[in-house]
Amino acid sequence: MRVRVKLFATFRKGRFKEKEMELDEGCTVGWVIDCLRLPRKELGVVFLNGLSVSDDQQLLAGDTLSIFPMVGGG
Amino acid sequence: MHHGQGEPVPERYLRNLQAISASEQAQLRDARVGVCGCGGLGLYVVNYLARLGVGRITVWDPDVFHESNINRQLLASYKTLGQKKAEVCRQYVQEINPEVVLTALPCLWEAGDPVIFAQQQVIVDALDSIPSRLALAEACGRAALPMVHGAVGGWYGQVTVIMPGDKTLHALYSNTDRTGIEEEQGTLSFTAAVIAGMQAAEVIKLLLKRESDLIHEIGMVDLLDLGVERFQKNATPM
Numbered sequence: 001m002r003v004r005v006k007l008f009a010t011f012r013k014g015r016f017k018e019k020e021m022e023l024d025e026g027c028t029v030g031w032v033i034d035c036l037r038l039p040r041k042e043l044g045v046v047f048l049n050g051l052s053v054s055d056d057q058q059l060l061a062g063d064t065l066s067i068f069p070m071v072g073g074g
Numbered sequence: 075m076h077h078g079q080g081e082p083v084p085e086r087y088l089r090n091l092q093a094i095s096a097s098e099q100a101q102l103r104d105a106r107v108g109v110c111g112c113g114g115l116g117l118y119v120v121n122y123l124a125r126l127g128v129g130r131i132t133v134w135d136p137d138v139f140h141e142s143n144i145n146r147q148l149l150a151s152y153k154t155l156g157q158k159k160a161e162v163c164r165q166y167v168q169e170i171n172p173e174v175v176l177t178a179l180p181c182l183w184e185a186g187d188p189v190i191f192a193q194q195q196v197i198v199d200a201l202d203s204i205p206s207r208l209a210l211a212e213a214c215g216r217a218a219l220p221m222v223h224g225a226v227g228g229w230y231g232q233v234t235v236i237m238p239g240d241k242t243l244h245a246l247y248s249n250t251d252r253t254g255i256e257e258e259q260g261t262l263s264f265t266a267a268v269i270a271g272m273q274a275a276e277v278i279k280l281l282l283k284r285e286s287d288l289i290h291e292i293g294m295v296d297l298l299d300l301g302v303e304r305f306q307k308n309a310t311p312m
Binding site for chain 1 (some may be wrong): 091092113115116203224225230247248251252254261292296303305308
């Protein structure tokens with residue numbers, strides 16, 4: 001199945017801004033995060049089709065995943 | 075000095091008109107806003123609110139200015155090194171707008187008088203610690219106060235409005251063991267100013283009961299690739 005993955009801020013460096021990924025059925029948000037080697041310690045909010053989700057959320061064909069690093073400075 | 079309904083707007087506010095009406099300007103004079111943190115975000119937020127004419131501002135920050143603050147913090151200079159940020163902020167506000175009553179509390183907001191906290195109409199989250207931000211959101215919820223959240227790191231920032239009961243901050247900071255990108259990326263002056271400006275705009279909208287999309291959305295700002303992404307908050311929080 002095809003899922004659109006969008007990366008933001010520092011997660012774009014050495015990766016991409018936006019990409020269609022071919023994934024197996026039943027694939028989770030967490031699997032995509034690990035596949036892209038996104039550092040877990042910097043992981044912030046993840047939106048699936050515009051709504052925030054947790055790592056164990058399963059993906060469906062046509063989904064759009066937006067992944068942000070955590071930003072907490074003041 | 076004093077102006078009310080039907081009285082002329084003071085000259086220093088003439089360039090606020092008509093974006094803010096004369097009666098709204100009078101409302102701002104009577105408004106009470108609490109700003110937690112006088113760092114990169116907080117000092118800009120206070121600067122904007124004081125110039126806008128928000129009449130009573132309370133700031134909490136236990137810290138003094140360090141040389142490493144100079145790259146981004148509005149009142150950090152070689153003259154103010156070692157001085158309490160909250161007190162420097164009070165003196166600055168008195169110079170730019172003597173009508174504003176600024177209460178400077180040189181302590182953590184958690185350690186301050188809860189009565190003063192509860193007297194505010196809007197709280198600004200300009201903190202730099204994730205656990206403290208989450209605790210502030212909880213405290214605002216208990217006190218039934220809206221909170222304007224802002225956070226920055228490098229070229230990036232985020233802003234949203236947390237109404238009582240809204241658990242969005244827990245979605246943004248789901249794991250408090252993690253560190254924000256600011257640890258590695260630092261914070262740039264213009265990123266702090268942009269996000270603080272957005273926070274000040276949200277404070278004014280809340281005080282004047284104007285509509286704001288950020289009550290229902292999270293705004294993610296990227297100043298490197300120049301983008302503002304808007305995401306709907308979840309109807310049922312995680």
